[in-house]
Amino acid sequence: MSDIPGGPMANRPVHFIWLLDCSYSMQGEKIGQLNYAIREAVPEMRSVAHDNPAAQLLLRTLTFSTEARWHHKDPVPVDDFTWQDVQVDGMTNLGEALEVVSREFQTPPMPQRALKPVLALVSDGVPTDDWKSGLRALDATPWGKKAVRVAIAIGADADRSVLQEFLGNPELQPLDANSPKQLAAAIRWASTAAVKAASQPVAAPTDATVKQPPYAPPQLDDDDDDVW
Amino acid sequence: MSAPERPLWETLEHSVQGVNKQINQDWYVAEGSGSQGDPLILSVADGHGSAAHARSHIGARCAVDLFAVEARRFAELARSEGPDGATHSLSWLMNYARNELPRQLVAAWQEQVLAHWDRYPETVNPAAEPPHKGQKLLLYGATLVGAVLTPQMFAAWQLGDGELTVIDADGAIALPLAPVEADLGDETESLCSRQAWKMVRVHWAPVVARDRTPRLVALSTDGLSKSFASDEGFAQFMTGLDQRLAKDGGPDDVRDALPGWLAEAARYSGDDTTLVAARRPGPDAADHGAAADRPRSDA
Numbered sequence: 001m002s003d004i005p006g007g008p009m010a011n012r013p014v015h016f017i018w019l020l021d022c023s024y025s026m027q028g029e030k031i032g033q034l035n036y037a038i039r040e041a042v043p044e045m046r047s048v049a050h051d052n053p054a055a056q057l058l059l060r061t062l063t064f065s066t067e068a069r070w071h072h073k074d075p076v077p078v079d080d081f082t083w084q085d086v087q088v089d090g091m092t093n094l095g096e097a098l099e100v101v102s103r104e105f106q107t108p109p110m111p112q113r114a115l116k117p118v119l120a121l122v123s124d125g126v127p128t129d130d131w132k133s134g135l136r137a138l139d140a141t142p143w144g145k146k147a148v149r150v151a152i153a154i155g156a157d158a159d160r161s162v163l164q165e166f167l168g169n170p171e172l173q174p175l176d177a178n179s180p181k182q183l184a185a186a187i188r189w190a191s192t193a194a195v196k197a198a199s200q201p202v203a204a205p206t207d208a209t210v211k212q213p214p215y216a217p218p219q220l221d222d223d224d225d226d227v228w
Numbered sequence: 229m230s231a232p233e234r235p236l237w238e239t240l241e242h243s244v245q246g247v248n249k250q251i252n253q254d255w256y257v258a259e260g261s262g263s264q265g266d267p268l269i270l271s272v273a274d275g276h277g278s279a280a281h282a283r284s285h286i287g288a289r290c291a292v293d294l295f296a297v298e299a300r301r302f303a304e305l306a307r308s309e310g311p312d313g314a315t316h317s318l319s320w321l322m323n324y325a326r327n328e329l330p331r332q333l334v335a336a337w338q339e340q341v342l343a344h345w346d347r348y349p350e351t352v353n354p355a356a357e358p359p360h361k362g363q364k365l366l367l368y369g370a371t372l373v374g375a376v377l378t379p380q381m382f383a384a385w386q387l388g389d390g391e392l393t394v395i396d397a398d399g400a401i402a403l404p405l406a407p408v409e410a411d412l413g414d415e416t417e418s419l420c421s422r423q424a425w426k427m428v429r430v431h432w433a434p435v436v437a438r439d440r441t442p443r444l445v446a447l448s449t450d451g452l453s454k455s456f457a458s459d460e461g462f463a464q465f466m467t468g469l470d471q472r473l474a475k476d477g478g479p480d481d482v483r484d485a486l487p488g489w490l491a492e493a494a495r496y497s498g499d500d501t502t503l504v505a506a507r508r509p510g511p512d513a514a515d516h517g518a519a520a521d522r523p524r525s526d527a
Contacts, residue, residue: 004489005468007461009496012454053247054498113458116413146413199414199498 013056014115021123022063023092033180037187039083055199064097066090094127098134105143116198120190124154150190155228236262238479243502244490253277253285254502255292267303271295271374274449287368299376330428341368369420373447384431388416393466395444404431444470451501455493
């Protein structure tokens with residue numbers, strides 16, 4: 001409506017970053033299923049975004065192995081996002097990945113005017129670098145503190161205590177994905193529920209006695225024969 | 229037959245529901261003439277609206293209704309005498325505005341929403357442990373912006389997000405209750421926060437000369453400001469609103485256009501969007517203050 005006084009209007013971005021463990025332990029079926037699950041989740045992410053037209057969903061992917069590397073460096077609007085498979089390579093340098101994200105969560109480059117970002121961490125192992133230092137750097141940024149965080153533990157070897165610390169909220173638990181079916185469900189949940197949580201207004205948590213879980217992880221079926 | 233008296237203030241108000249929201253969780257009021265005996269009271273409240281705050285539309289309504297009660301009481305104190313027979317001093321009133329009113333408002337709000345809970349407790353799972361006080365308050369969480377204007381005084385209060393915009397007699401725009409650092413994302417301080425009264429920001433501006441009274445006072449929920457790509461865009465909206473109201477027939481034209489403007493804003497912010505504004509009709513409006521103080525008659 002052109003006769004509205006004032007400057008231009010715009011909806012606010014939700015920056016969603018996949019943080020994917022691409023160490024050698026992910027080789028084989030795990031990385032294949034992860035690629036499949038994220039590719040399949042993209043249409044659902046679009047659907048959530050369309051249901052919430054006031055939020056502009058922007059996607060990025062950061063992989064970590066011997067080094068942290070942007071798979072999609074520039075934020076891509078969900079409607080333009082196409083999944084390109086990630087490959088395995090080396091160690092599990094989660095700390096470096098968190099450092100890289102912490103630099104992106106400074107303002108700038110993050111805008112002041114945005115909805116909470118989403119960090120979705122997927123890992124099957126134990127970090128091989130100083131991950132606590134990376135987590136401290138992330139927690140020290142204003143947007144890092146506000147981010148909606150989800151964590152998916154693939155298989156029995158995943159270090160759940162690291163993922164728990166990444167979540168930073170004892171009310172939240174990493175989601176266990178012990179089979180391809182569970183991984184697909186977990187990715188689907190992380191893709192959608194976290195985006196919804198990021199765009200809901202809430203009272204700032206000033207009362208330690210009142211916890212507000214921003215989202216409820218699903219109960220995943222455990223009837224899959226193919227278990228990691 | 230004498231000409232009709234010009235009002236001290238022209239007011240306009242409207243609220244629209246956010247896109248995909250089931251109900252509008254904002255509430256607002258604009259009442260009174262702005263005279264000594266009939267203070268102008270403006271207020272908007274914004275219920276948080278998410279699942280964690282399922283009754284926030286009720287919390288918002290309670291907030292506005294209780295603010296109006298407290299604002300009327302405050303205006304009455306400003307014109308009445310203290311125990312020593314003299315009118316209350318400005319410093320006494322300022323202290324009351326900064327400390328007493330926020331305490332009383334938050335306490336009254338808590339009492340009212342907890343009473344609402346007692347009347348309508350949730351019975352989804354009768355076996356579950358009943359929620360404690362903090363959990364009940366959380367359901368009703370809301371923000372509040374409120375202002376009271378008399379010929380002698382302009383005071384305003386804010387808890388959480390939203391905007392108080394003031395355009396002074398010279399046309400300069402200010403947001404006197406804007407926080408030093410804006411909350412990131414959609415988190416906000418709230419009436420349901422612990423010791424919420426301490427978070428109330430207060431604007432205290434006694435009117436030293438009637439022609440220096442602000443010419444526009446606007447209160448809005450964050451659905452409006454967050455629809456603009458920048459803070460400057462929101463400020464331009466307010467100065468544009470002021471200019472449109474100043475034109476011949478401006479108030480009626482703006483009232484007609486306002487629902488469309490707010491609906492457009494809500495499309496971008498996604499939030500319920502509410503604006504309450506009062507503008508002095510003209511430079512000679514203050515001369516009518518005494519007339520407006522005369523008792524009104526329904527006859």
